[in-house]
Amino acid sequence: MKLSRTWAISKKELFHIYRDRRSLALVILMPAFLMLLFGYATTIDVKKVPMGALDRDRTQESLFFIQRFSASPYFSLRTFVQNEKEMTRLIDEGRVKMGLILPWDFSETIKAGNMASVQILVDGTDSNTANIILGYVQAVARQYTQEKTFEKVARLGTGHLQLPVEGRTRVWFNEDLESKNYFIPGLIAVIMSIIGVLLTGQVIVREWEKGTMELLISTPVQKGELMIGKLLPYFFLGLLDLSLAVCMAKWIFQVPLRGSVVLLFLLSSVYILTALALGMIISTVARTQLFANQMSMIIGFLPSFLLSGFTFSISNMPSWLQIITYTVAPRYYVTIVKEIFLKGVGFSFLWRETLVLSGMAAAGLWVVTLKFKKELR
Amino acid sequence: MFRRVRYLFVKELTQALRDKSMRITLIVPPILQLIIFGYAANLDVQHIRTAVRDLDQSVQSRDLIGRFGSSRYFDIVSFPQTPEDVKDLIDRRQVTLAIEIPSDFSRKLKKGDTATVQIIVDGTDSNTALIALGYAGQILSTYSTAVLVKRLNQAGAVGFQEAGVDIKSRTWFNPNLESRLFYVPAVIALVAFLIPIILTSQAVVREREIGTLEQIMVTPIRSWELVVGKTAPFALVGILDMIGIALIGVFWFGVPPRGNPLVLFLGAALFLISSVAIGLFISTISSTQQQAQISTFFFTMPAVNLSGFAFPIESMPQWVQYLTYANPLRYFLVIIRGVFLKGIGLDILWPQMVALAVLGGAMILMSSLRFRKRLR
Numbered sequence: 001m002k003l004s005r006t007w008a009i010s011k012k013e014l015f016h017i018y019r020d021r022r023s024l025a026l027v028i029l030m031p032a033f034l035m036l037l038f039g040y041a042t043t044i045d046v047k048k049v050p051m052g053a054l055d056r057d058r059t060q061e062s063l064f065f066i067q068r069f070s071a072s073p074y075f076s077l078r079t080f081v082q083n084e085k086e087m088t089r090l091i092d093e094g095r096v097k098m099g100l101i102l103p104w105d106f107s108e109t110i111k112a113g114n115m116a117s118v119q120i121l122v123d124g125t126d127s128n129t130a131n132i133i134l135g136y137v138q139a140v141a142r143q144y145t146q147e148k149t150f151e152k153v154a155r156l157g158t159g160h161l162q163l164p165v166e167g168r169t170r171v172w173f174n175e176d177l178e179s180k181n182y183f184i185p186g187l188i189a190v191i192m193s194i195i196g197v198l199l200t201g202q203v204i205v206r207e208w209e210k211g212t213m214e215l216l217i218s219t220p221v222q223k224g225e226l227m228i229g230k231l232l233p234y235f236f237l238g239l240l241d242l243s244l245a246v247c248m249a250k251w252i253f254q255v256p257l258r259g260s261v262v263l264l265f266l267l268s269s270v271y272i273l274t275a276l277a278l279g280m281i282i283s284t285v286a287r288t289q290l291f292a293n294q295m296s297m298i299i300g301f302l303p304s305f306l307l308s309g310f311t312f313s314i315s316n317m318p319s320w321l322q323i324i325t326y327t328v329a330p331r332y333y334v335t336i337v338k339e340i341f342l343k344g345v346g347f348s349f350l351w352r353e354t355l356v357l358s359g360m361a362a363a364g365l366w367v368v369t370l371k372f373k374k375e376l377r
Numbered sequence: 378m379f380r381r382v383r384y385l386f387v388k389e390l391t392q393a394l395r396d397k398s399m400r401i402t403l404i405v406p407p408i409l410q411l412i413i414f415g416y417a418a419n420l421d422v423q424h425i426r427t428a429v430r431d432l433d434q435s436v437q438s439r440d441l442i443g444r445f446g447s448s449r450y451f452d453i454v455s456f457p458q459t460p461e462d463v464k465d466l467i468d469r470r471q472v473t474l475a476i477e478i479p480s481d482f483s484r485k486l487k488k489g490d491t492a493t494v495q496i497i498v499d500g501t502d503s504n505t506a507l508i509a510l511g512y513a514g515q516i517l518s519t520y521s522t523a524v525l526v527k528r529l530n531q532a533g534a535v536g537f538q539e540a541g542v543d544i545k546s547r548t549w550f551n552p553n554l555e556s557r558l559f560y561v562p563a564v565i566a567l568v569a570f571l572i573p574i575i576l577t578s579q580a581v582v583r584e585r586e587i588g589t590l591e592q593i594m595v596t597p598i599r600s601w602e603l604v605v606g607k608t609a610p611f612a613l614v615g616i617l618d619m620i621g622i623a624l625i626g627v628f629w630f631g632v633p634p635r636g637n638p639l640v641l642f643l644g645a646a647l648f649l650i651s652s653v654a655i656g657l658f659i660s661t662i663s664s665t666q667q668q669a670q671i672s673t674f675f676f677t678m679p680a681v682n683l684s685g686f687a688f689p690i691e692s693m694p695q696w697v698q699y700l701t702y703a704n705p706l707r708y709f710l711v712i713i714r715g716v717f718l719k720g721i722g723l724d725i726l727w728p729q730m731v732a733l734a735v736l737g738g739a740m741i742l743m744s745s746l747r748f749r750k751r752l753r
Binding site: 022023033034037038041042043045048049065093094113115116117118120121122125126129131132134135136137138139142145146147148149151162169170172173174175181289290291294295302306307315316318338342343345 | 418441469492498500502508513515519520521526544545547550559579666668687693694711715718721725
């Protein structure tokens with residue numbers, strides 16, 4: 001193994017990257033683009049759920065109750081309707097997702113110190129939103145009931161009564177419960193997966209397609225030198241992308257970076273190698289660049305997006321699918337990035353993930369050297 | 378005239394389906410997405426792993442813990458002894474929520490004071506944390522009111538009951554709140570969106586790349602015939618792929634087709650105009666197949682995420698919400714979910730149909746004009 005030959009291959013690859021301006025732009029723009037899209041535009045937070053109200057009581061008390069919903073950031077009162085039919089239509093049209101129906105004796109019942117029955121209609125189409133809506137509604141109702149019960153106690157005049165139990169909540173790691181703090185570190189992991197696989201998915205198959213592989217084969221360059229020489233430039237490009245993404249997360253999206261930056265980059269390096277190895281495998285197996293690209297998208301993109309725990313939490317999946325996620329490298333890296341960003345944990349908490357990723361990287365590179373033959377095909 | 382279009386039609390279909398990567402694209406990603414969205418895309422929070430540190434060890438504290446343990450939201454998995462243990466459990470992601478009951482809990486309850494219970498939640502996943510806190514708060518306040526009522530009854534106010542509201546909720550269209558019913562129709566829509574875009578853009582660029590587009594131009598074919606011949610086959614493939622995926626959705630995932638399939642087909646037909654128009658447009662800005670792939674990615678990625686596919690549109694910033702009005706997928710998702718889950722018809726879905734027709738018409742016109750210009 002000679003360093004000069006490895007370096008020569010790297011230099012050649014660097015020229016390729018530099019000359020192919022569109023791919024270079026892609027490498028720089030893709031992280032920024034994805035960060036902006038997911039950082040600004042999309043959130044799984046449920047806010048401003050459009051709601052309609054059917055107030056059969058029309059008193060101060062009923063209006064006051066409705067305002068408990070409309071004044072919260074979770075609901076946005078769109079309209080008061082006159083009858084149930086109108087409400088049905090609004091829900092069918094999707095113009096409101098929640099309907100609140102107060103009975104005609106609402107204030108009377110409350111004043112009498114009894115339980116008024118309030119009906120809630122929820123559009124269950126979007127089950128996640130519906131679940132959260134139901135949770136909010138229950139919370140508002142509990143709060144209201146507690147207050148009214150205390151008012152009733154005060155009217156009884158049995159003396160001053162204390163609230164029996166009070167919960168004090170403390171939220172760790174993401175104090176304001178902002179979803180961007182959860183999303184963006186995961187997104188960094190997804191970006192690295194896509195870039196890594198997409199970048200190296202091309203390197204070998206391109207030489208075959210352009211016919212330059214024959215030239216390379218006729219040179220004294222060895223298999224290992226060729227592999228390492230081709231990986232190195234992309235490894236550094238990956239680090240560049242990582243820096244870009246981390247900077248955007250920290251300064252544009254204000255995600256707290258509590259852990260050690262050095263540790264983040266070290267463990268990321270391991271992951272970049274894993275992703276590049278996967279790309280290399282695709283590149284050695286594929287016969288055309290087009291096919292390699294397609295495979296990179298399917299193998300690199302979909303699992304990292306959907307099975308890594310980035311959007312959908314793994315613990316909610318059926319167990320056979322959970323087992324599959326153990327074979328998905330981004331799963332480990334998503335954990336690493338999130339833990340370092342939000343919890344600031346050290347290596348002692350992350351060695352398992354690192355070990356698995358290292359193993360995957362080594363296995364990947366081993367497969368590549370097995371598959372790649374320095375002879376004409 | 379129709380003969381020329383027909384020949385082109387057959388040629389395009391043969392060429393596209395002969396390509397292995399295209400055949401894989403037709404089948405693998407949709408099935409993968411169906412599996413994931415059908416089984417895994419569940420944001421519902423249940424069985425939250427919970428630790429309890431009970432310093433009181435009294436009848437009352439055990440009663441409260443029992444209320445947490447018996448609800449389907451919390452699984453009590455650990456009883457740590459020290460605050461450090463609690464911290465360690467959360468750091469190691471063993472538990473998401475920790476409940477700490479202070480040693481004076483039962484004493485304060487008996488004295489009629491307010492006893493405090495400490496709830497610690499791992500906020501990393503904000504969505505789960507928020508929901509977990511909501512459930513915990515509900516259990517605490519239910520318990521609190523129960524204690525209050527008991528106290529009053531003991532204090533002589535016999536028959537005292539709490540006052541307030543009792544919620545009776547009814548969930549429509551998806552009473553068991555299964556997320557697959559929400560996502561599977563969306564995956565079907567995604568197929569009708571992505572497949573024609575990928576196939577159309579690749580078909581045009583492939584010919585440009587290997588130089589056969591010039592050969593076609595010297596034939597007597599007219600440019601509109603070329604546009605139809607280059608787009609219609611892929612709209613057809615798109616709709617067939619969509620039907621295949623829809624059948625899996627109905628028969629395997631049990632998504633009920635409550636509405637009229639003809640309404641869905643009308644919507645799909647209008648929607649496919651936009652899809653092929655986008656594909657044609659991408660072909661005019663790319664000169665190699667790889668560039669077309671990358672442009673497709675940059676175009677469809679925001680389009681899918683800003684459509685209401687997984688992220689609710691109402692939660693987006695206002696200016697992004699305005700952008701979504703120009704997104705054909707947004708309207709088709711309303712149509713496909715409406716037909717599948719709500720069983721609604723044209724009387725309610727006509728605004729979406731009109732929007733799709735207008736958008737599709739404008740897009741195909743623009744793309745064809747650009748396409749013709751690039752031909753010359």
